[in-house]
Structures are given as C-alpha cells and as structure tokens.
Amino acid sequence: MILALFPLLRFGFGVLSIAWGRGRRALLVMSHLVDGALIGLLAATFRGGRELTFVAGGWERGLGIALVGDRIGLTFAALAWGLGVAVSLYTWNRNLRSYFYMLLHLLVGACYALVFTKDLFNAYVIFELLTLTSFLLVAYERRPGQIWASLRYLFLASLGMGIFLLGVAVTYYHVGSLDLDLIAAHVAAGPEAGWIALASALLVSGVAVKAGVFSFALWLPSAHSLAMPAVSALLSGLVIKMGVVELFRLSDAFPLDLPLVVLGVLTCSLGILYAVASSNVKRLLAFHTISQIGYLLIGFGSGTLAARLGALDYAVAHGLFKALLFLAVGDAARAVGTTDIRDLTARRADIPIASKIALLIGVLGIVGMPPFAGFAAKAVLEAGLHSTVVHALVGLTSVGTVISFSKLIPLLTLDGPRSLDRLRLAAYAWLGGSVLFFLPLSRTMIPQSIWSCCWSGWAFFEALGAILLGLLLYRVLRHVRLRLPQRIFRIEEGVLVILGGFLLVFLLLRLRG
Amino acid sequence: MPINGVTISILLFGIALLGLVLRRDLVIKLLALGLVNASTILCLVSLRARPDGAAPILGAPGESVMVDPLPHAMVLSAIVINFAILALSLVFVMLLVERYHTGDSQQIERETSKEEEP
Amino acid sequence: MRHVPLRLLLPALLLVGAFCAAVWVTFDYPGPDRHAADDWVDAARLTGAVNVVSAIYLNVRLLDTLLEVLVFSVAVLGVRFYLRERGHVETVDSIPESHVLRLSSDLLLPVILLLGIQLTAYGHLAPGGGFSGGVAAGTGLLLAAIALGADAVARRFHEGALAHLEWAVLLCALFLAAFPVAFGRPPLSDLLPPGTPGGLASGGSILLYNVLIGVKVFIGTWIMLHHFILHRGEV
Numbered sequence: 001m002i003l004a005l006f007p008l009l010r011f012g013f014g015v016l017s018i019a020w021g022r023g024r025r026a027l028l029v030m031s032h033l034v035d036g037a038l039i040g041l042l043a044a045t046f047r048g049g050r051e052l053t054f055v056a057g058g059w060e061r062g063l064g065i066a067l068v069g070d071r072i073g074l075t076f077a078a079l080a081w082g083l084g085v086a087v088s089l090y091t092w093n094r095n096l097r098s099y100f101y102m103l104l105h106l107l108v109g110a111c112y113a114l115v116f117t118k119d120l121f122n123a124y125v126i127f128e129l130l131t132l133t134s135f136l137l138v139a140y141e142r143r144p145g146q147i148w149a150s151l152r153y154l155f156l157a158s159l160g161m162g163i164f165l166l167g168v169a170v171t172y173y174h175v176g177s178l179d180l181d182l183i184a185a186h187v188a189a190g191p192e193a194g195w196i197a198l199a200s201a202l203l204v205s206g207v208a209v210k211a212g213v214f215s216f217a218l219w220l221p222s223a224h225s226l227a228m229p230a231v232s233a234l235l236s237g238l239v240i241k242m243g244v245v246e247l248f249r250l251s252d253a254f255p256l257d258l259p260l261v262v263l264g265v266l267t268c269s270l271g272i273l274y275a276v277a278s279s280n281v282k283r284l285l286a287f288h289t290i291s292q293i294g295y296l297l298i299g300f301g302s303g304t305l306a307a308r309l310g311a312l313d314y315a316v317a318h319g320l321f322k323a324l325l326f327l328a329v330g331d332a333a334r335a336v337g338t339t340d341i342r343d344l345t346a347r348r349a350d351i352p353i354a355s356k357i358a359l360l361i362g363v364l365g366i367v368g369m370p371p372f373a374g375f376a377a378k379a380v381l382e383a384g385l386h387s388t389v390v391h392a393l394v395g396l397t398s399v400g401t402v403i404s405f406s407k408l409i410p411l412l413t414l415d416g417p418r419s420l421d422r423l424r425l426a427a428y429a430w431l432g433g434s435v436l437f438f439l440p441l442s443r444t445m446i447p448q449s450i451w452s453c454c455w456s457g458w459a460f461f462e463a464l465g466a467i468l469l470g471l472l473l474y475r476v477l478r479h480v481r482l483r484l485p486q487r488i489f490r491i492e493e494g495v496l497v498i499l500g501g502f503l504l505v506f507l508l509l510r511l512r513g
Numbered sequence: 514m515p516i517n518g519v520t521i522s523i524l525l526f527g528i529a530l531l532g533l534v535l536r537r538d539l540v541i542k543l544l545a546l547g548l549v550n551a552s553t554i555l556c557l558v559s560l561r562a563r564p565d566g567a568a569p570i571l572g573a574p575g576e577s578v579m580v581d582p583l584p585h586a587m588v589l590s591a592i593v594i595n596f597a598i599l600a601l602s603l604v605f606v607m608l609l610v611e612r613y614h615t616g617d618s619q620q621i622e623r624e625t626s627k628e629e630e631p
Numbered sequence: 632m633r634h635v636p637l638r639l640l641l642p643a644l645l646l647v648g649a650f651c652a653a654v655w656v657t658f659d660y661p662g663p664d665r666h667a668a669d670d671w672v673d674a675a676r677l678t679g680a681v682n683v684v685s686a687i688y689l690n691v692r693l694l695d696t697l698l699e700v701l702v703f704s705v706a707v708l709g710v711r712f713y714l715r716e717r718g719h720v721e722t723v724d725s726i727p728e729s730h731v732l733r734l735s736s737d738l739l740l741p742v743i744l745l746l747g748i749q750l751t752a753y754g755h756l757a758p759g760g761g762f763s764g765g766v767a768a769g770t771g772l773l774l775a776a777i778a779l780g781a782d783a784v785a786r787r788f789h790e791g792a793l794a795h796l797e798w799a800v801l802l803c804a805l806f807l808a809a810f811p812v813a814f815g816r817p818p819l820s821d822l823l824p825p826g827t828p829g830g831l832a833s834g835g836s837i838l839l840y841n842v843l844i845g846v847k848v849f850i851g852t853w854i855m856l857h858h859f860i861l862h863r864g865e866v
Binding site: 517519520523524526527530531534535568569570571578579580581582583585586589590592593594596597598600601604605608 | 635639640643644647648650651654655658660668671672675676681682683684687688692695696699702703705706709710713714756757758760762855
C-alpha cells in the first residue's frame with residue numbers, strides 16, 4: 001500500500017504545482033512533509049524486521065508489478081527525500097518557475113518508484129522518466145553549452161535504454177515473466193544456459209549508462225559540470241544512485257560478480273586519473289562521482305554481504321557529501337564568476353565563508369576522514385573484500401582522491417563575506433549535519449554482526465595513512481601536468497565505447513560460465 | 514540463418530548504430546536513434562509471434578493459439594516513450610541549429626568546446 | 632557520406648559487427664515454446680474486457696501506463712517551454728488557398744475525429760485505445776491547420792483552457808488509479824461493473840482510462856504540433 005502511494009503522491013503534487021503555479025512553494029513544503037511522514041511510517045513497519053512485498057493492483061506474483069519494501073529501498077527513499085529537501089531550501093529564493101518544480105517532483109517521485117520495484121519493464125519506464133526529467137533539468141537555463149551537453153546525454157541514455165529493452169526481450173523470451181524474483185529462480189535453476197550471458201550483459205550495459213560506470217557514462221562530466229548547481233547536486237547525488245540500486249537488484253538475480261569487479265576497477269582508476277588532470281572544479285567533482293561509483297561496483301561484485309551492504313552505505317554517504325560539494329562549489333563559482341581552479345584560488349577572498357565551511361565538510365567526507373561519512377562506509381566495504389589486489393587498488397584510489405582534492409585546500413581560508421541567505425545556510429546545515437553524523441545513521445542499515453567486525457585499528461590506520469600519503473604526493477607532484485584524451489567525450493566515440501563495454505562484459509560472462 | 518522478425522531487428526539495430534556513429538548530420542543521428550528504438554520494438558513484437566497465431570482478442574474467430582499479449586503491452590509503452598524522446602530531441606536540435614547556423618555535429622562540438630573550459 | 636575518418640570507421644564497423652554477432656549467436660531464438668497467453672486470458676476474463684492487451688496495460692500493469700502518460704506529459708511540457716521561450720513568433724503564412732485542400736479537409740476532418748473517438752471508446756473491444764485514438768484526432772487537427780491556417784484553428788481552441796483541461800485530466804487519472812494500484816484491490820471491476828463482454832459498457836474502468844488518456848494525448852499532440860508550427864525557426 002504505502003509503497004505504491006509514495007510515487008503516486010509525489011506525481012500528484014508535481015501535476016498540481018504546474019496546474020496551480022502560484023502555490024508551487026506551498027505545495028513543495030506540503031509534499032516534503034507528507035513524504036517524511038510516509039518514510040517514518042515505513043520505517044516503523046520495519047521495526048519488526050519484516051519486508052513488505054506487494055503486487056500493484058492485487059494481482060498474483062507472475063502477472064502484476066511486484067514492489068518490495070526492504071531496508072535498501074527505505075534508505076534510498078530517505079536519501080531521495082533528504083536531497084529533495086536540500087535542493088528545495090537551496091533554490092527557495094530564486095523564484096524558479098513551476099516547470100522546474102514539476103520536474104523536481106517527478107524526478108523524486110520516479111526515484112521513489114524505482115527503489116521499490118522488482119519488475120524489469122517497470123524499471124525501464126521509470127528510467128526513461130528519470131532520463132527525460134534530468135535531461136530537461138540540465139538544460140533549464142537554456143545556455144548553448146548546456147543544450148549540447150544534455151542532447152548528448154539524451155542520445156547516449158536512450159541508446160542505453162534501447163539496449164536494456166533488448167535485454168528485457170531476451171530475458172522475457174526465456175523466462176516467461178518480468179518479475180526479478182522469478183527470473184532469479186529460473187537462472188539459479190540452470191545457470192549455464194547460453195542466453196544468460198547475453199541477457200545479463202545487455203541489462204547491465206543499459207543500466208550502467210545511467211549509473212555512471214566509466215566506459216558507459218561519458219556524457220557525465222559535461223552534463224554535470226554545466227548544469228545549475230542545484231541540478232548537479234541532484235543528478236550526482238541522487239539520479240546516479242538509482243542506476244546503482246538497479247545494478248544491485250540485477251546482481252541479485254544474475255551471476256554478475258566478475259564483470260562488476262572488472263568494471264569497478266576500470267571505473268575507479270580512470271575516473272581518478274581524469275579527476276587529477278582536470279582544472280575545472282565542477283568537472284573535477286563529476287569525475288569523482290564516476291570514480292566513487294567504481295567503489296560501489298567493486299563492493300557489489302565481491303559477493304560478500306559486508307561488501308554489498310558497505311557499498312550501499314557508501315552510495316548514500318556519497319550522495320550526501322557530493323550534493324553538499326556541488327552546492328558549495330556552485331556558490332563559490334557564482335561569487336567569483338569562473339569555475340577554473342586557479343582563478344578561484346586567486347580570488348578566494350570573495351568566496352562566502354559559509355561555502356568554505358560546507359566545502360570543508362564535504363572534502364572531509366569524501367577523503368574518508370574518520371569518523372565522518374566516507375570513512376564509516378568505506379570501512380565496512382573494505383572489510384568484505386577478499387583479494388588483496390582489489391583492496392590495494394581501492395586504497396590507491398583513495399590516495400588519488402586526496403591528491404585531487406588537495407588542489408582545493410588553498411581555497412579553505414577563514415575569511416570571506418557573509419553574504420548567503422538563511423535558507424542556503426539551512427541547506428548546508430541539513431546536508432553537512434548528515435555527513436558529520438553519518439555513523440549513527442548508517443547503523444540502521446547495517447546489521448550488528450557486520451558492524452562489529454569493521455572497527456579495528458587497521459581501518460583507522462588505513463584511512464589516515466591514505467590521507468597523509470595523498471597530501472605528501474600532492475606536494476611532490478604538484479607541477480606535473482597530465483594530458484589525457486578528451487576525444488572520448490563526443491557522441492560518436494561515446495557510442496563506440498558503450499559497445500566496447502558491452503562486449504567486455506559479455507566476454508567476461510561467457511568465459512566465466 | 515533463419516529470417517524472422519528477431520534477426521531482422523538485430524540487423525536494423527546494427528544499421529542504426531552505424532548511422533548514429535558515422536553520420537555527422539544531427540537530424541540523421543536523430544533518425545538513427547528512432548530506428549534503434551524501433552528495432553527493439555520489432556524484436557519485442559516478433560518474440561512470440563507464430564505464423565498461425567491469433568490476435569489477442571477473446572472470442573476472435575478461428576481455432577489457432579493466441580499469441581502472447583504481454584510484449585504487445587510493452588510495445589505500446591515503448592512506442593510512446595520513443596515518440597516523446599524524438600520530439601524533445603528534435604526541439605533541441607532545432608535550438609542548436611538556430612544558434613550555430615549549422616547542422617553538423619562536429620562543428621557544433623568545436624564551437625561549444627571553445628566556450629567551455631577543458 | 633561525407634569524409635568519415637578511418638580511425639572512426641574501422642572501430643565502428645568492428646564493434647557494431649561484434650555486437651550484432653554476439654546477440655545473433657547467443658539469442659537462442661527458436662527456443663522453448665510456451666503457451667503463456669493462458670494466464671492472461673484468465674486475467675482478462677476477470678476484468679470483463681475482450682481485448683486482452685488493453686486488460687494488461689490498463690488493469691494489471693496500470694502503474695507502467697501511468698508512468699508512461701507522465702513521460703508524454705513531460706515531453707509536451709518540455710516542447711512548450713523551450714519553444715515558447717525563444718521569444719519571437721514567426722508569422723505563419725498559410726499554404727496558398729487551394730480548393731482541393733480545403734474541400735478535402737472539410738470532408739475528412741469529421742471522419743478523422745470520429746475515427747479517433749471510436750478508437751478510444753472501443754479500446755477494450757478491439758485494437759486501439761487512448762493513445763492511438765488521441766494521436767489520430769490530433770493529426771486530424773493538423774490537417775485542419777494545414778488547410779485553414781494554424782491561427783484559425785488555435786483561435787477556436789482557447790489554449791489556456793486546454794492546458795488546464797490537460798492537467799485536470801491527468802490528475803483525475805492519477806487519483807482514480809491510486810486506489811486500485813496502491814491499495815491492492817483486485818481487478819478494477821468494482822469501480823464500474825464489468826458488464827457483458829463485447830458490449831460497449833464492459834471492461835470496468837478500462838473504458839474510463841481510455842477516455843482520459845485519449846483526451847490527454849489529443850490535447851498534448853495538438854499543443855506539440857501547434858508549437859512546432861508557430862516557432863519554426865530560421866537556419
């Protein structure tokens with residue numbers, strides 16, 4: 001019941017805000033309150049530890065659309081709600097049109113619908129809704145660069161969804177149902193069948209385009225760096241995670257361990273290389289989003305429960321601090337008038353002091369400083385990894401993260417005008433508070449048995465060591481310039497790289513089985 | 514190699530992908546994108562098609578077996594979504610062509626990267 | 632084709648060829664035969680509709696259809712927002728007056744509109760439904776716009792009221808659908824009685840949804856086409 005009401009209510013509010021444009025802000029507040037109440041209700045139902053399963057319309061399992069409410073769904077719904085509140089606070093005084101608010105409501109509603117669904121075709125339609133709304137939001141200010149970036153996004157995303165639909169066709173042909181649980185049972189009964197490699201490769205490639213995996217998501221740097229700061233925060237923090245959630249659901253049904261780990265390793269390393277080489281601060285953040293998604297893929301592919309839950313925890317943490325970083329950097333860039341790091345550093349006295357504090361909190365979160373958000377989730381994730389090679393790579397990526405964020409350290413001086421209005425400060429406090437106090441929040445998602453095994457001194461030592469090593473390497477390598485190929489971010493090469501990624505996943509699955 | 518709806522749809526998908534990559538004109542890329550979605554729709558429809566199949570309407574005359582109606586329902590949604598995507602991309606292509614006075618994607622790429630920092 | 636660089640042509644042919652080969656070889660197509668239609672036939676009999684496909688997408692999988700109507704609305708909204716905000720409106724010169732065009736549009740327009748209504752209303756009895764009916768009627772209006780001039784048609788159609796009607800219809804559909812989808816009531820036959828299969832008043836709420844979607848798609852298609860005509864742009 002509640003599971004299907006979540007998205008429907010949000011859609012209703014969205015339609016109302018465009019029908020009655022004058023009341024759009026009141027409707028925004030009402031919708032957040034209603035959703036908060038629903039989330040609380042759902043959380044209370046979980047106290048007993050039961051999952052809710054529900055088929056929309058009351059039909060039986062194989063026929064209707066199955067919705068499942070488990071901890072993961074609840075956590076990401078809460079993330080969607082939290083980021084929606086933050087973006088509403090941030091953009092309150094800007095007097096945006098009701099068109100923007102409708103898109104915002106539809107985006108958040110679609111996220112609610114996606115985290116609870118267990119049906120492949122439902123996921124397809126929701127992804128298309130997410131693609132359209134986020135594509136329209138990126139181009140909201142109608143600048144030509146934004147229009148080109150979002151057109152590229154639309155091309156690659158709908159190609160990805162076309163591949164996904166082909167995968168749905170193959171799966172449906174062989175299984176006879178679209179329900180992920182039934183598919184999982186069918187695959188488990190006969191895992192050597194030839195079509196499974198094809199179907200899972202197609203489905204994963206399609207979702208990976210939306211999830212920000214490196215070889216599939218080359219639209220991401222331009223789209224996220226050119227959009228409005230509030231929109232970038234929403235996209236990087238929320239929409240990418242929806243692809244990740246769907247990858248998680250797919251990895252429950254299909255045997256996807258090896259390809260996920262390989263893709264994760266590629267994504268981590270290439271993302272961080274491009275981030276270190278970038279001199280535009282928003283593009284830096286966008287590349288970081290890509291490389292952190294690599295962590296999540298490694299976590300899902302490792303198979304152990306600790307790694308998977310740690311990855312989901314990290315996804316939530318990343319959503320929070322990446323949104324905070326985008327909002328803070330957006331304010332800074334608007335105050336100074338440019339997004340180039342060197343210019344920002346030169347004119348750092350103009351950046352409002354609240355943005356600097358928010359930037360500091362976000363950076364502490366992303367580099368994994370204990371005991372904040374990134375550290376807690378990463379510790380659980382790393383506790384579940386088996387192979388030392390992968391573990392070493394994850395460590396190296398953490399060092400790389402520190403190196404690239406060290407470029408922003410000169411910005412964090414303690415002076416600056418106090419020019420931000422109260423609601424922006426409230427948005428910063430909302431997100432910053434959840435980053436700082438993430439530990440108790442993540443206790444709700446991870447059961448006690450796994451939690452207790454990660455709190456060793458080794459975890460602290462690793463995190464602090466990575467930070468120190470990164471700072472040191474930054475001092476040493478500060479003047480080294482990296483030139484990396486920028487040609488792959490065009491449409492044509494983007495399509496070819498997507499096909500290449502699909503073939504990689506397909507070959508890995510065939511060789512495995 | 515059997516010639517049926519599924520194999521033709523794979524062939525069309527490949528042709529559309531080639532069109533998307535190798536042609537420089539934005540409108541042709543748009544058509545190629547439409548063809549990608551259309552070939553997936555063709556694949557869905559011909560999945561469970563049978564030469565002696567009956568339309569999925571109760572009480573239709575004839576003794577033959579009814580074809581599977583679920584892909585038809587999926588195709589309805591897919592067609593509407595395809596239509597929406599094409600309409601919106603057409604609007605954006607129009608805005609870009611008007612701004613840069615060319616329909617060539619490489620030229621537009623060059624112009625926008627001049628305005629955007631690396 | 633204009634000059635395509637070799638470094639693009641070779642990898643493109645290779646990768647696309649490999650993709651198609653991979654799908655072709657492992658699809659396993661003429662595979663296990665399944666008579667899956669039987670479950671759906673039983674479900675359709677419960678709803679009272681005769682067209683099994685419309686019983687599926689307007690009753691069993693109603694959530695998908697709602698989302699897809701939202702996708703359509705977002706598309707119409709996006710087209711309107713981006714085209715209207717460009718500022719200037721070109722003067723629309725109508726196609727030079729031609730008797731043949733005028734006469735045929737006078738004859739055909741009522742037929743097309745009636746066809747749209749029939750497709751929508753009989754959606755649960757024969758292939759058709761809200762989407763195809765709405766689009767058919769919308770393109771009928773396009774024919775009228777070609778023959779009579781777009782502003783003549785637009786003047787008769789009070790676009791402000793149309794926009795409000797569009798959103799009202801969408802809200803109605805969301806509200807009506809919320810009860811069965813969210814509260815898990817078995818097939819929608821308790822909103823409207825199923826009636827005798829084969830009659831116009833059968834199928835329960837499927838008829839209602841078809842009409843709502845038909846109206847919405849009709850208005851949306853007309854708005855989209857009208858904006859494309861008005862804001863044609865220059866190269």
